[in-house]
Amino acid sequence: TVCSTPAAVDNVSQYACQRRTTTENHNKMFTDALEVLAESSEFNENEGRCLAFRRAASVLKSLPSAVRSLGATQGLPCLGEHTEAVIEEILQFGRCFKVEEIQCDERYQALKLFTSVFGVGPKTAEKWYRRGLRSFKEILNEPAIQLNKMQRAGFLYYRDISKTVSKAEAQALRCIIEETVHWIMPDAILALTGGFRRGKEYGHDVDFLVTTPELGREEGLLLHGILLYCEHQGTTFDATKLPSCNFEAMDHFEKCFLIVRLYEDQVEGGLQRNPGDSRAWRAIRVDLVVPPVDRYATALLGWTGSRQFVRDLRRFARKERRMLFDNHALYDKTKKMFLSTTTEEDIFVHLGLEYVEPWQRNA
Numbered sequence: 513t514v515c516s517t518p519a520a521v522d523n524v525s526q527y528a529c530q531r532r533t534t535t536e537n538h539n540k541m542f543t544d545a546l547e548v549l550a551e552s553s554e555f556n557e558n559e560g561r562c563l564a565f566r567r568a569a570s571v572l573k574s575l576p577s578a579v580r581s582l583g584a585t586q587g588l589p590c591l592g593e594h595t596e597a598v599i600e601e602i603l604q605f606g607r608c609f610k611v612e613e614i615q616c617d618e619r620y621q622a623l624k625l626f627t628s629v630f631g632v633g634p635k636t637a638e639k640w641y642r643r644g645l646r647s648f649k650e651i652l653n654e655p656a657i658q659l660n661k662m663q664r665a666g667f668l669y670y671r672d673i674s675k676t677v678s679k680a681e682a683q684a685l686r687c688i689i690e691e692t693v694h695w696i697m698p699d700a701i702l703a704l705t706g707g708f709r710r711g712k713e714y715g716h717d718v719d720f721l722v723t724t725p726e727l728g729r730e731e732g733l734l735l736h737g738i739l740l741y742c743e744h745q746g747t748t749f750d751a752t753k754l755p756s757c758n759f760e761a762m763d764h765f766e767k768c769f770l771i772v773r774l775y776e777d778q779v780e781g782g783l784q785r786n787p788g789d790s791r792a793w794r795a796i797r798v799d800l801v802v803p804p805v806d807r808y809a810t811a812l813l814g815w816t817g818s819r820q821f822v823r824d825l826r827r828f829a830r831k832e833r834r835m836l837f838d839n840h841a842l843y844d845k846t847k848k849m850f851l852s853t854t855t856e857e858d859i860f861v862h863l864g865l866e867y868v869e870p871w872q873r874n875a
């Protein structure tokens with residue numbers, strides 16, 4: 513027999529934006545292992561390898577059923593030699609030795625721990641590791657280490673914000689933020705984005721977009737009353753600039769990376785709590801982004817994610833359509849013009865892609 517591939521696995525696109533990926537992952541055993549390999553490559557500044565593992569994991573996440581033999585991966589895109597070997601090992605032994613080796617590695621453990629703190633990226637984590645630091649206690653007791661404001665808040669609320677956020681907690685925050693935003697500006701528009709818009713049950717934070725129906729009135733839109741900490745970034749948006757090719761570059765919209773206090777009685781069914789914690793509240797990470805209304809659709813698509821979905825949407829635009837796409841705009845390089853985008857659907861139409869619902873973007 514030439515081909516024993518089930519029909520459902522035929523014609524899987526190499527682009528995540530041409531796949532439909534729900535939150536139901538039938539291949540978690542494989543994708544968890546690949547995520548460790550991706551993360552470890554990231555810590556070793558091997559971006560190519562990191563991306564290769566993330567792409568492979570994303571393809572497996574989109575499959576309608578579990579991979580039960582190596583043959584079942586025949587014809588799938590983005591699965592390199594390394595990934596095939598990992599899949600084979602897990603199929604045979606139920607585990608991957610390379611992954612277990614990484615998980616036991618001192619450097620991996622330290623960098624993973626350090627980057628789990630709000631405000632600490634791989635660069636800072638690496639710096640601390642090279643100083644010989646291995647634990648939070650060692651970092652906090654090291655006089656030569658100067659934490660910035662964000663990192664101090666990250667440590668202060670670590671117990672709470674390292675814990676998942678439930679859908680009910682996200683919903684409660686939505687009500688509170690909506691009330692506050694509408695108190696400041698009655699006709700403001702608030703949208704839940706990020707993982708919760710994609711239908712996830714749990715998240716690490718809650719993401720929102722806020723704008724005003726009238727262009728320009730969103731400028732300087734600020735929140736009061738509920739903030740425990742605010743890392744505020746004013747807008748650096750320039751409407752004449754072409755979309756960026758660099759996916760890792762942050763967007764230029766006004767935004768806040770917040771930690772907010774959520775009270776027990778504000779949440780239906782109560783708070784997600786640490787064992788032994790009887791406080792009436794918990795801290796939660798919230799991202800609040802304020803795009804001008806004419807950039808609402810591109811910002812919404814970018815902030816809904818997933819990262820892999822949006823990364824591939826941008827790659828597809830560039831490689832297959834000679835277009836540039838980022839959180840600010842969609843630009844056609846052939847026509848040398850910006851394309852108008854009022855809704856997410858418009859963006860898919862311009863790109864000649866079938867519309868993918870938010871809950872199908874968990875690539």
Ligand code: TTP
Pocket residue numbers: 705706707708712714715716717718719762763799814815816817818819822839
């Ligand atoms: P995250 O909140 O990091 O991820 P998530 O909501 O998908 O999952 P969870 O929070 O549960 O871990 O990012 C949401 C989206 O926002 C993601 O697609 C990347 C995008 N994003 C930007 O577009 N610009 C930014 O500056 C940042 C920080 C994120």
Ligand code: MN
Pocket residue numbers: 706707708715716717718719
């Ligand atoms: Mn999020």
Ligand code: MN
Pocket residue numbers: 716
């Ligand atoms: Mn995340």
Ligand code: MN
Pocket residue numbers: 706717718719799
């Ligand atoms: Mn976020």
